Structure formats: C-alpha cells, structure tokens
Amino acid sequence: MSAAELMSHASVLAAIITGLILFVRSRGTARLDEVITASLAGAALPPTVLLVYGGFDPAIVTSLTGLRVYIAVAGCVLVCILARKLRRSLTR
Numbered sequence: 001m002s003a004a005e006l007m008s009h010a011s012v013l014a015a016i017i018t019g020l021i022l023f024v025r026s027r028g029t030a031r032l033d034e035v036i037t038a039s040l041a042g043a044a045l046p047p048t049v050l051l052v053y054g055g056f057d058p059a060i061v062t063s064l065t066g067l068r069v070y071i072a073v074a075g076c077v078l079v080c081i082l083a084r085k086l087r088r089s090l091t092r
Contacts, residue, residue, distance in 0.1 A: 004064050010046040011073070018042025037080045044077045 019039035023030050054061035 004066055007046050007050055007064070011043045014045050015039040015043035018045075033080075033084065037077070037084060040073065040077045040080055044074050048074065 016039070018041065019035050022035055022038040026034075050060065050064075
C-alpha cells in the first residue's frame with residue numbers, strides 16, 4: 001500500500017470516527033451541518049499532519065500523488081467553518 005492510499009484510508013476513517021463521536025456525544029441531537037463540519041475536519045487531519053511534516057522533509061510531499069485532493073478538502077473545511085461562524089455571528 002502506498003503512502004497516498006494509506007493517507008486516503010486514514011482520512012476516511014478519521015472522518016467517520018469524528019462524525020460518530022460528535023453524534024454520540026450530542027446524544028443524537030447534533031445538526032447535520034455540525035456533523036459534516038466535524039467529519040470534514042477529521043478527514044483533513046491526516047493530510048494536515050503529513051503536509052506539516054512535509055514542510056520539514058520535502059521528499060515526502062513529492063512522493064505523494066493526488067495531493068491536490070487533500071488541499072481541496074482542507075479548503076472545504078475552511079469554507080464550512082467560516083460559513084458556520086458567520087451564520088452564528090449574524091444571527092446574534
């Protein structure tokens with residue numbers, strides 16, 4: 001299994017675990033946007049750690065294929081977090 005496949009599987013697993021943890025901790029009362037935001041943040045965690053490590057060891061980043069997908073997921077997480085914060089700020 002390549003590093004890209006391993007990171008992809010770890011991202012999916014982290015998304016599922018994060019979403020489930022939020023859902024269970026809220027006792028089933030979490031809104032869908034909260035679960036999706038948490039899941040996307042969880043999915044972005046493994047690539048984020050790898051990209052930070054890649055800042056110190058550039059050979060890691062060049063060995064990964066499909067890195068743009070992980071950058072796009074990180075962008076989606078930021079958009080969801082910003083939208084949530086703006087909505088909460090404007091409704092107060």
